[in-house]
Amino acid sequence: MFSPHGPSLRELAIQALSSVERGYDLLAPKFEHTPFRTPDAILDATAGALRPLGPFERGLDVCCGTGAGVGVLRPLCRGPVTGVDFSSGMLAQARRAHPDATWVRADVRALPFDAAFDLAVSFGALGHFLPAERPALFAGVHRALRPGGLFAFPIGAPPPVSTARYWALQGFDLAMRVRNAVWRPPFVMYYGTSWPRAVRDDLVAAGFSVTAVPLTALGRREDGSPRCRLLLARRT
Incomplete structure (x- = not known):
């Protein structure tokens, strides 16, 4: 699916019936050829x-996957760059693509760093965390940053209720809840649990000072507001 080099429908089905970790281990060799990247x-x-x-x-890519965020960090950071993820398969791909970075296998809900980084980024990972898990994630990133350090990640604006995209995301989340109710292990991937206001509140509760920058290059909605903003959470 997605491209001649991407996963087949059967491979995606096997991934979807696995745990998050095992699913990404299986998907890793073809991940770069999917829309999930x-x-x-x-x-x-x-x-x-x-x-x-x-x-x-020093820079940190949180939930680094195959290392796409390292390409953002490297020109911005004068020191070493580190990626952290819990999928050994994804980290193996990241090491091949970026052998000069440091790669750490760990659960990001319990990051093994203390005041070690000046900039942390994350891309496309929030949907893998239930709202109750975000405080531990953000507390770990806060702890991993030096005083004054910055945690930055893009976050999309909620689609209007009147749009097909809104109902498509709601349908996906409903299907995922049904899957997790009847099948073990669960696969956590929800689109409607990490809207900007809730994420901002959790960042503030973790001790961050939070601002946002519109990413106007990614377009605007019909009302003129940006489709996507960059949340900037600073450890004060």
Whole structure:
């Protein structure tokens, strides 16, 4: 599916019936050829918004997957860059693509770092965390940053209720809830549990000072508001 080099429907079905970790281990060799990989347009817009705020020293890619975020961090950071993920399969692909970075296998809900980084980024990962799990994730990133350090990630605006996209996302989340109610292990991937206001509140509760920058290069909605913003959470 998706491209001649992407996973087949059967491979996607096997992934969807696995745990999140096992599913991404299976998907890893073909992940770059799926729509799940963060588009270059989002990576480039994020890098452009962060560039005036740097330079930074050490960088961390949270839920790094195959390492796309390292391409954002490397030109922004004068020091070493690290990626962390719990999928050994995804990390293996990341090591091949970026052998000069450091790769750490860990559960990001319990990050093994203490005041080690100046900039942390994350792309496309929030849907893998239930709302009750976000406080542990954000507390770990807060702890991993040095005082004054920045945690940045793009977040899309909620689609209007009147749009087909809104109902498509609601349908996907409903299907995922049904799947998790009748099948074990669960596969956590929801689109409607991490809207900007709730995420901002959790960041503030974790000790961050939060602002947002519109990523206008990614387009605007019909009301003129940006489709996507970059959340900037600073450890004060």
